[in-house]
Amino acid sequence: MDPRAATNPMFGPNRFKLGVFSANCDGGLTISLAPERWRAEWDDIVAMCRLADAAGLEFILPVAKWRGYQGQANIYGKSYETLTHSAAIGALTERICVFATVHVPLVTPAFAAKAMATIDHVTHGRAGLNIVCGWNQPEFELHGVTIDPETRYEHGVEWWRIWAKLLEGGSEFDWEGEFFQLKNLQTDPISIQRPRPLVMSAGFSPKGRDFAAQAADALFTTVTEHGQVANLLADVHGHMARHGRSLPIYAMSHIVCRPSRREAEEFFHYFAEEMADVEGRAYHRGHRGAVAGSGNRVAARPAENRFTRATGRSYEGTYPGTFPLVGTPDDIAAEMAAMSEAGLAGTSVAFLDYLKEIPYFLQEVLPRLERLGLRAPVSAEAQNRASS
Ligand SMILES: Cc1cc2nc3c(=O)[nH]c(=O)nc-3n(C[C@H](O)[C@H](O)[C@H](O)COP(=O)(O)O)c2cc1C
Structure with missing residues (x-):
């Protein structure tokens, strides 16, 4: 077992791992005008993260954003910066891995090494880093930075090498590379997790997957139907094999869990189709x-999922690439079991209103996953400690 399992649940024994995604942003993961949508109020974020922590979920993954998706809802228009967000959430939780997301063109490796070591100390070894090489130029304009389409992932690999070497500790070194020429590199303190905090990547393009295969400990990807998983995993495993590595692969899901399937499907249709922010969705299509x-x-992008309109497009208000898990607790547990069976290590989850909806998910779906042998129950002592 990876030595980081002693402190970071992302390396722990649960066969199907779960975490909350995108709750640091207005709108969460839904391009919807529904008035019930997530407003990302700080106290709500904290309350929701503490519930996830007490229930034994493995991670909190915020999104690094600098500009909203426009449209009427302007999702992501308000977002908390992720390094500071994760330091704070880390201090307010007990067990869960807290990711921070860094855009490689905006943050130097030495800054990120010091920031991640700080979060790792705050959390006693629960920090995680999501490395993003950039995909949306309008978000970078306010920094005066231009993404180079040809070299963004090569730049990312060199950035990651410097970041990782800094966290090894030891005496100062200089770096003469293709993208970085740096002097007097060192950082103190180094991270608690050895050799470094967990790294994830969500690169989707061929170079993006190759980057993850080299630099990451986990790959997050987009899949919208069970039928796509086999081909996806075959391709990703091909990239990893070229680097002699094998990483756990996670999906990204949106949960609508209700006592009846009809109720869940009607609510999903309401916020993701009837109330879709079509302009916001068009913005994403235009930049992806x-x-x-x-x-x-x-x-080929993943084919559309079963929640489609007559046009064959998925509900306009769902975030592209999100797996819709919509139904009863039994339905959702069965879908997660199918994901696990197909070879996925876990999934992130999101809700229209995270704080309102997560309790039912935790109370009803987690015990079912435990009965299926996919997760172990959290001890009462740990739950009490996290929620006190
Ligand atoms: C789970 C997940 C998290 C991501 N987080 C961010 C983020 O915080 N900020 C960002 O700009 N892009 C984020 N991305 C985008 C990816 O890093 C990546 O750019 C995208 O999947 C397209 O792949 P490509 O860059 O290889 O073309 C995320 C994607 C996924 C699936």
């Missing part, structure tokens, strides 16, 4: 893939 770089285009 724009900086992929030559020879690095994604051959």
Whole structure:
């Protein structure tokens, strides 16, 4: 077992791992005008993260955003910066892994090494880093930074090498590379997790997957139907094999869990289709893939899922690439079991209103996953400690 399992539940024994995604942002993971949508109020974020922590979920994954998706809802228009967010959430939780998300073109490796070591000490070894090489140029304009489509992932690999070497500790070193020429590199303190905090990547393009295969400890990806998982895993495992590595692979899900399937499906249709922010969705469509770089285009996006309109497009208000888990607690547990069976290590979850909806999910779905042998129950002592 990885020595980091002693402190970071992402390396722990649960066969199907779960975490909350995108709750640091207005709108969460839903491009919807529904008035019930998530407003990302700080105290609500804290309350929700503490519930997830007490229930034994493995991670909190915030999104690094600098500009909203426009449209009427302007989702992501308000978002908490993720390094500071995760330091704070880390101090207010007990067990859960707290990710911070860094855009490589915006943060130097030495800054990120010091920041991640800080969060790792605050949390006694529960920090995680999501490395993003950039995909949306309008978000970078306020920094005066231009994403280079041809070299963004090569730049990312060199950034990651410097970051990882800094966290090894030891005496000062200089770096003469293709993208970085740096002097007097060192950082103190180094991280508690050895050799470094957990790294994840969500690169989707061929170069993005290759980056993850080299630099990451976990790959998050987009899949919208069970039928897509086998091909997806075959491709991703091909990238990993080229680097002699094998990483756990996670999906990204949106949960609508209700006592009856009809209730869940009607609510999903309401906020994700009737109340969809079509302009916000069009903004995302217009920018996705724009900086992929030559020879690095994604051959085929995941096919649309079963929640489609007559056009064959998924409900407009769902975030593209999100797996919709919509139904009763039994339905959702069965879908997660199918994900696990297909080879996925876990999934992130999101809700229209995280704080309102997560209690029912935790109370009803987690015990079912435990009965299926996918997760171990959390001890009463640990639950009390986390919720006190
Ligand atoms: C789970 C997940 C988390 C992500 N987090 C961020 C983020 O915080 N900020 C961001 O700009 N992009 C984020 N991305 C985008 C990816 O890093 C990546 O750019 C995208 O999947 C497209 O892949 P490509 O860059 O290889 O073309 C995320 C994607 C996923 C699936």
